[in-house]
Amino acid sequence: MEFPTLSFYAFNFLHLLYYRHIGDSLLARFCPNCGTEETRERPLIEGLCQTCFTLEYPLLEVPKEIFLEACFNCASYKWKGKWVQPKAVKFNDVLQEAAILAVEKSIKLAKNAKKTRISIEPSFSEIARALRAKAIIPIKVKAYGVIHPAQKIPHEEEFEVDIIIDLVTCPKCSKAARKEYQAILQIRADERKLTDFENKTIKNLVTAEIEKFAKKGDPGAFISELEEKAEGLDFYLGSLHIAKYLVNSIQAKFGGKMKETSRQTGWDRNKGRKLYRTTVSIRLPAFRVKDFFEYRGAIHRIEELDGQKIIGLNLLTREKIFLPWKQIEREKIQLAAKREDVQSALVSAVTPDKLQILDPKTYQPIDVQRPKSLIGIKASKELSILKIDKTIYVVE
Numbered sequence: 001m002e003f004p005t006l007s008f009y010a011f012n013f014l015h016l017l018y019y020r021h022i023g024d025s026l027l028a029r030f031c032p033n034c035g036t037e038e039t040r041e042r043p044l045i046e047g048l049c050q051t052c053f054t055l056e057y058p059l060l061e062v063p064k065e066i067f068l069e070a071c072f073n074c075a076s077y078k079w080k081g082k083w084v085q086p087k088a089v090k091f092n093d094v095l096q097e098a099a100i101l102a103v104e105k106s107i108k109l110a111k112n113a114k115k116t117r118i119s120i121e122p123s124f125s126e127i128a129r130a131l132r133a134k135a136i137i138p139i140k141v142k143a144y145g146v147i148h149p150a151q152k153i154p155h156e157e158e159f160e161v162d163i164i165i166d167l168v169t170c171p172k173c174s175k176a177a178r179k180e181y182q183a184i185l186q187i188r189a190d191e192r193k194l195t196d197f198e199n200k201t202i203k204n205l206v207t208a209e210i211e212k213f214a215k216k217g218d219p220g221a222f223i224s225e226l227e228e229k230a231e232g233l234d235f236y237l238g239s240l241h242i243a244k245y246l247v248n249s250i251q252a253k254f255g256g257k258m259k260e261t262s263r264q265t266g267w268d269r270n271k272g273r274k275l276y277r278t279t280v281s282i283r284l285p286a287f288r289v290k291d292f293f294e295y296r297g298a299i300h301r302i303e304e305l306d307g308q309k310i311i312g313l314n315l316l317t318r319e320k321i322f323l324p325w326k327q328i329e330r331e332k333i334q335l336a337a338k339r340e341d342v343q344s345a346l347v348s349a350v351t352p353d354k355l356q357i358l359d360p361k362t363y364q365p366i367d368v369q370r371p372k373s374l375i376g377i378k379a380s381k382e383l384s385i386l387k388i389d390k391t392i393y394v395v396e
Ligand SMILES: [Zn+2]
Pocket: 031, 032, 033, 034, 035, 036, 048, 049, 050, 051, 052, 053
């Protein structure tokens, strides 16, 4: 049997002493920030506990907001004063690409960072809401890593940064846009001007639809110019297929006749072929809501109208009638009066099936057929009437 030598004991003893000594001195040290005791597993770093160290010396610095510009026409974006052509094709992807690039270039990693993992995650809950407006892309940045060899708790940091992208026309596009339209969308009305309602509704519709195409990344989704003329609206558009799409949407809402004409405007020098510009036009019907037409001997007021039909109200029977545009054309139904022709007049006498009304011009009493639905009418009440030739119709 062999006995351990003295040196072996001595060594072990010393070894033990050494650790006790270190252990004692470790227990004596505290983090000045939070008071945490130092342990062998968690030594202080630069006088701070592991947690306070990660807070004092962050792995990553991330700004709260980053501002960018992007062109909603060609989808290039401006970074550090330069317009960059994006790799992505779809508009949303471009915004994301720009946002990620901006974050990558704006974050600062600590000098001695090791074993780092950084993730940049855009969230698309909010995106460009309107043409020529802003897109705000919130981005989450997560970072993991250490910056000091004694670190037992790695940094796990999370940041939220808003990328605020102004949607603009880049200088190249604004210069080109004035001339480089592909199609004209022309809005007119038959035998009249556009109503304020039609004017406003059509402008809103065109802008909203083009915005949708722009979001899908369509390079032709822009209005190069809008001409407001006495006879109607001319939109100079970046794309023929959008012009065709729009004319169909307008027709579905208001009815009317569509037409397409092309003319040669020059030569495409690059491709060596003729260059055409197409005008897509729509002529809205002369009929408007609240105008009057005669159908089979009875006067009707237009209650509703769309691309397929009009709904008319028989002023006498108060019955509604649906008339498809095809029938209106076939039977050559025409306007009998306009909504501006409605006047108000006084009722002078009432019988069960007749009304007596004072002619608003001559104040002569005139007998009028009483509409069936008109109940509770009394003398001296005012009514909306329509006078066509010598006949008076009660409108309301
Ligand atoms: Zn601490």
